[in-house]
Amino acid sequence: MSFTKPNVIFVLGGPGAGKGTQCTRIAETYGYVHLSAGDLLREEAAKPASTLGKEINEHIKNGSIVPVAITCKLLENAMNNSGKQNFLIDGFPRNKDNVDGWKKALDGKVNIQCVLFFDCDEKTCVARCLERGKASGRTDDNEESLKKRIVTYNESTRPVIQFYEKENLVKRIDASNDVDKINMQRPSNRYRVSHQYSHHHSPSHDDDDIDLSPTNSYSDEKEDFKQPTGYSPIEISNELESAIRNLRPSASQRKKAKANLNVSKQKADLPQLNLTNDENFNEQNSNKENSSQDQQSRRWFPNPDIGHVDSDAFIRHNHVECSQQPVESNDQINPPALLTAYPPAGISTRPTAVVAPAGPTRSISMFVASNSSIKTVNDTNPNTRLNSTDQQTITSSTSAFQPIANLRNLLNGKSTNKSAPLLMDIPQHKALVRGQQLTKVHISHPQSPSIVYLMLHEDFNTACRLLHEMAAHPDLQRDQSPTYAFKAQVNRLCACYHEGRWFRCRITQISPDFSSATVVYLDWGMTIPMQIGPEYIRRLPNEFYAEPTCSIMCHLDGVPNTNELIPADCLSECIALLSENEYDVTVNGYDSNSGGKVILSVNGRIINDQIRQLLIPNKSMSVDDELIEQFRHELPLTVGDELKALLSSFSGKDDSFYVLLVNEDTVIIDRAMSQLQETHFSNGYTSEAPRIKTLVVARYADDGKWYRAWIKSVCIQRQQATVFFVDFGNESTVMFEDISPCPESVRTLPWLGIRVRLLDETMSHDELAAFWKIAESNYIWIKILDILKDSYIIQIKIDYTLILRQERMQILEANQGVHVGVQTLSNDQSLPTIRPSNYSDANSIVMTPSFTDPCATGNDPLIRNLFEMISNELRRLRHRINDSDEASQDRHSQLMQLLFSSVNLNNSNNSKRL
Numbered sequence: 001m002s003f004t005k006p007n008v009i010f011v012l013g014g015p016g017a018g019k020g021t022q023c024t025r026i027a028e029t030y031g032y033v034h035l036s037a038g039d040l041l042r043e044e045a046a047k048p049a050s051t052l053g054k055e056i057n058e059h060i061k062n063g064s065i066v067p068v069a070i071t072c073k074l075l076e077n078a079m080n081n082s083g084k085q086n087f088l089i090d091g092f093p094r095n096k097d098n099v100d101g102w103k104k105a106l107d108g109k110v111n112i113q114c115v116l117f118f119d120c121d122e123k124t125c126v127a128r129c130l131e132r133g134k135a136s137g138r139t140d141d142n143e144e145s146l147k148k149r150i151v152t153y154n155e156s157t158r159p160v161i162q163f164y165e166k167e168n169l170v171k172r173i174d175a176s177n178d179v180d181k182i183n184m185q186r187p188s189n190r191y192r193v194s195h196q197y198s199h200h201h202s203p204s205h206d207d208d209d210i211d212l213s214p215t216n217s218y219s220d221e222k223e224d225f226k227q228p229t230g231y232s233p234i235e236i237s238n239e240l241e242s243a244i245r246n247l248r249p250s251a252s253q254r255k256k257a258k259a260n261l262n263v264s265k266q267k268a269d270l271p272q273l274n275l276t277n278d279e280n281f282n283e284q285n286s287n288k289e290n291s292s293q294d295q296q297s298r299r300w301f302p303n304p305d306i307g308h309v310d311s312d313a314f315i316r317h318n319h320v321e322c323s324q325q326p327v328e329s330n331d332q333i334n335p336p337a338l339l340t341a342y343p344p345a346g347i348s349t350r351p352t353a354v355v356a357p358a359g360p361t362r363s364i365s366m367f368v369a370s371n372s373s374i375k376t377v378n379d380t381n382p383n384t385r386l387n388s389t390d391q392q393t394i395t396s397s398t399s400a401f402q403p404i405a406n407l408r409n410l411l412n413g414k415s416t417n418k419s420a421p422l423l424m425d426i427p428q429h430k431a432l433v434r435g436q437q438l439t440k441v442h443i444s445h446p447q448s449p450s451i452v453y454l455m456l457h458e459d460f461n462t463a464c465r466l467l468h469e470m471a472a473h474p475d476l477q478r479d480q481s482p483t484y485a486f487k488a489q490v491n492r493l494c495a496c497y498h499e500g501r502w503f504r505c506r507i508t509q510i511s512p513d514f515s516s517a518t519v520v521y522l523d524w525g526m527t528i529p530m531q532i533g534p535e536y537i538r539r540l541p542n543e544f545y546a547e548p549t550c551s552i553m554c555h556l557d558g559v560p561n562t563n564e565l566i567p568a569d570c571l572s573e574c575i576a577l578l579s580e581n582e583y584d585v586t587v588n589g590y591d592s593n594s595g596g597k598v599i600l601s602v603n604g605r606i607i608n609d610q611i612r613q614l615l616i617p618n619k620s621m622s623v624d625d626e627l628i629e630q631f632r633h634e635l636p637l638t639v640g641d642e643l644k645a646l647l648s649s650f651s652g653k654d655d656s657f658y659v660l661l662v663n664e665d666t667v668i669i670d671r672a673m674s675q676l677q678e679t680h681f682s683n684g685y686t687s688e689a690p691r692i693k694t695l696v697v698a699r700y701a702d703d704g705k706w707y708r709a710w711i712k713s714v715c716i717q718r719q720q721a722t723v724f725f726v727d728f729g730n731e732s733t734v735m736f737e738d739i740s741p742c743p744e745s746v747r748t749l750p751w752l753g754i755r756v757r758l759l760d761e762t763m764s765h766d767e768l769a770a771f772w773k774i775a776e777s778n779y780i781w782i783k784i785l786d787i788l789k790d791s792y793i794i795q796i797k798i799d800y801t802l803i804l805r806q807e808r809m810q811i812l813e814a815n816q817g818v819h820v821g822v823q824t825l826s827n828d829q830s831l832p833t834i835r836p837s838n839y840s841d842a843n844s845i846v847m848t849p850s851f852t853d854p855c856a857t858g859n860d861p862l863i864r865n866l867f868e869m870i871s872n873e874l875r876r877l878r879h880r881i882n883d884s885d886e887a888s889q890d891r892h893s894q895l896m897q898l899l900f901s902s903v904n905l906n907n908s909n910n911s912k913r914l
């Protein structure tokens with residue numbers, strides 16, 4: 001069984017037929033992973049944050065069938081997350097739509113072993129469900145729901161079983177018997193089922209044990225189904241047994257794999273690796289023929305069929321100058337494959353971050369197809385000539401099923417395989433710089449609607465040059481044995497062959513039987529499976545270590561993550577948007593781990609927005625406060641960050657509040673907004689209501705200005721909407737006419753309002769109000785101490801210099817008194833030197849300045865004393881809640897005056913006077 005294809009057994013039957021019960025047993029006995037579609041749906045619906053819960057629950061209660069996109073995605077995720085290879089999928093596919101949806105998403109990528117049909121009469125089914133309902137708490141185990149479920153089963157699911165019968169996949173099992181009679185009889189290798197037939201079949205013989213010999217043929221079974229007079233012999237145990245056997249490589253397979261490695265003595269004409277003795281393998285090949293049919297739906301999944309790379313046409317089309325001459329090969333024999341021990345000078349040994357995470361991938365061929373109308377194969381280089389027999393023989397990929405943890409480990413430089421060493425590495429692509437504007441950028445691999453691999457123009461030239469140089473390299477001539485044996489190991493770099501081209505790759509996974517590996521194309525971004533063997537994977541010659549990786553992973557800024565369910569038609573539109581020849585790119589951020597954050601545009605058309613538009617309408621629009629969070633867009637903040645901010649609003653819920661971060665984005669937003677003030681919005685929502693959970697700009701009644709906001713709720717009658725201002729954290733009710741779609745220029749900028757709270761400090765609203773009096777309208781510096789799910793824990797540093805009035809400062813300077821923490825912040829050069837007096841006071845308004853003036857240090861006790869007093873005053877101020885605004889303001893300025901008079905006097909007696 002191929003490593004690359006998970007095995008699936010579908011389990012069907014009426015509600016209560018006992019599918020779940022038997023699956024549990026089969027799973028235990030044969031090591032299959034039992035995935036009940038119904039359970040997965042119930043689990044999803046029970047998640048508090050699930051946006052699909054309502055929809056799912058309604059279907060379950062009505063006995064109708066949940067849309068296939070949902071079920072299929074849940075199944076797929078469960079398969080991916082299990083990291084296993086053999087699955088019993090219980091209760092799916094339930095109708096034609098399910099069959100089609102599954103095909104679209106996964107056909108060719110899994111091996112459907114058979115369909116177990118648990119046949120049980122209606123009465124028994126209903127009785128069992130009602131019995132189960134007493135304890136199960138299921139909303140559908142009642143008579144009313146059951147009636148509907150039975151109808152659905154007869155009308156929709158039975159035809160599915162018939163469909164698979166035609167495919168010769170159905171193994172019918174009488175499920176009306178006792179639990180134990182419907183079971184595997186180990187170790188006799190016989191599947192004992194008895195023959196009590198259900199209502200629609202008349203029993204021909206009762207309680208016979210069935211021989212499960214593997215010789216039962218399709219035609220026999222088919223006959224039986226045509227004349228449903230009894231059960232045909234069921235042969236599943238052998239199948240299951242063989243499935244298990246195939247989980248581990250046989251000794252002979254291991255031997256063979258080993259032999260394949262030992263190629264140094266082999267001469268030209270390498271033997272074609274015969275890995276096809278597995279039945280699935282032939283099936284894979286036959287699947288390949290169909291692959292174009294469902295290409296559309298498979299595109300976000302590993303499509304290993306990158307056999308159409310016509311890089312010459314690609315190069316011609318893109319007018320890239322590329323040396324067709326083989327590079328002068330160094331006659332001197334390269335050092336043997338001991339690269340671990342002797343990395344060439346100047347080559348980084350750190351692991352590259354360009355390891356594609358598990359997930360949907362797309363082939364180069366699509367890129368080529370979209371980039372090149374010329375699809376001729378005119379390669380004159382005999383080394384690269386396409387040869388149909390050289391077709392990459394593995395046609396399905398594991399990458400959709402890779403346990404993501406493995407890749408995470410890889411990214412963290414840890415190998416999943418303990419023995420796999422970290423080897424010499426190719427340097428990472430050079431970092432992108434925030435604000436950078438790039439033109440003529442290619443997408444070498446759109447991994448998902450929100451993640452793409454970008455190739456800058458020069459990268460593209462380099463990648464093409466590498467293809468040519470590798471094709472000409474003496475060690476990479478396919479008609480000759482490689483000079484050096486290559487041992488495939490996880491994390492090892494290698495050269496991988498695809499129809500006339502060798503690519504620089506990294507191995508990320510190796511199949512247990514050592515026959516195939518999953519590799520990442522370092523220069524192009526995709527992850528695909530490769531057969532292991534000298535024809536397909538060889539040692540990467542030393543020359544090819546120096547060039548940094550040619551593509552860089554980037555997230556499309558503002559495009560929601562694609563863990564969501566995306567219908568196939570929407571996906572294909574996304575693909576089309578990501579298949580342009582060239583893009584203009586604005587870099588909004590870069591991080592060496594997560595790659596770039598970019599905005600793509602073509603002729604001024606912003607691709608990010610078009611993709612987002614495609615994705616977001618597909619989300620459930622049910623009122624759910626959390627939804628906007630899915631595409632909320634924050635600066636990536638980390639603990640320890642110190643940021644300039646303005647207090648903006650109370651959260652209204654607790655003692656948390658919002659601050660507005662002040663950075664270059666603020667300036668951009670500010671500028672865009674003030675431009676908007678001048679233009680009258682003609683495209684406001686006057687005729688139609690704005691959609692809930694969309695980003696808009698809204699006019700704030702207090703100042704009549706426009707700000708970015710999202711729509712929380714709408715009242716059509718009153719033509720009003722409640723909006724949440726994303727940069728400030730407050731809500732307000734606004735007339736439709738005062739709402740307009742968000743301008744593109746500021747749509748993807750991070751939301752600047754962040755919710756914060758003070759460490760260990762619970763402030764009442766009144767206290768917060770008092771605090772406001774001190775800090776409002778002035779910049780504060782916040783330091784992130786912790787990051788919670790809904791807020792940041794911060795420490796506040798108040799910039800006293802900004803609180804001080806200008807004339808005070810002048811007096812201060814004129815008198816050349818002690819400079820009290822007067823490092824100004826206005827030039828943004830440095831953080832204020834004011835620090836909290838001690839940690840526990842960090843969040844109160846108690847601040848102790850440190851001093852820039854060396855002469856001030858001599859006055860330390862005085863100053864400390866002074867500030868303690870001020871702190872006390874401020875505390876008192878906090879509690880003088882009942883004061884009118886004026887009174888507290890007055891108090892505040894008094895306090896400041898006191899501060900400065902005392903500092904000016906520079907006298908301890910004065911401080912006592914306070």
Ligand SMILES: Nc1ncnc2c1ncn2[C@@H]1O[C@H](COP(=O)(O)OP(=O)(O)O)[C@@H](O)[C@H]1O
Nearest residue numbers: 014015016017018019020021128132177178179
């Ligand atoms: N062969 C059987 N005889 C009697 N009761 C059974 C049998 N198989 C399952 N049950 C019971 O019937 C109910 C439905 O079984 P379950 O496996 O949950 O069905 P389904 O696969 O249709 O969801 C459960 O309460 C289970 O204990």
Ligand SMILES: O=c1ccn([C@@H]2O[C@H](COP(=O)(O)OP(=O)(O)O)[C@@H](O)[C@H]2O)c(=O)[nH]1
Nearest residue numbers: 015016037038059060063064065066091092
């Ligand atoms: O692929 C599936 C599996 C289940 N369901 C829904 O989940 C319910 C319960 O299914 P389950 O398989 O858990 O129970 P059964 O009906 O087999 O007892 C069904 O009636 C459907 O509404 C669905 O829509 N699609």
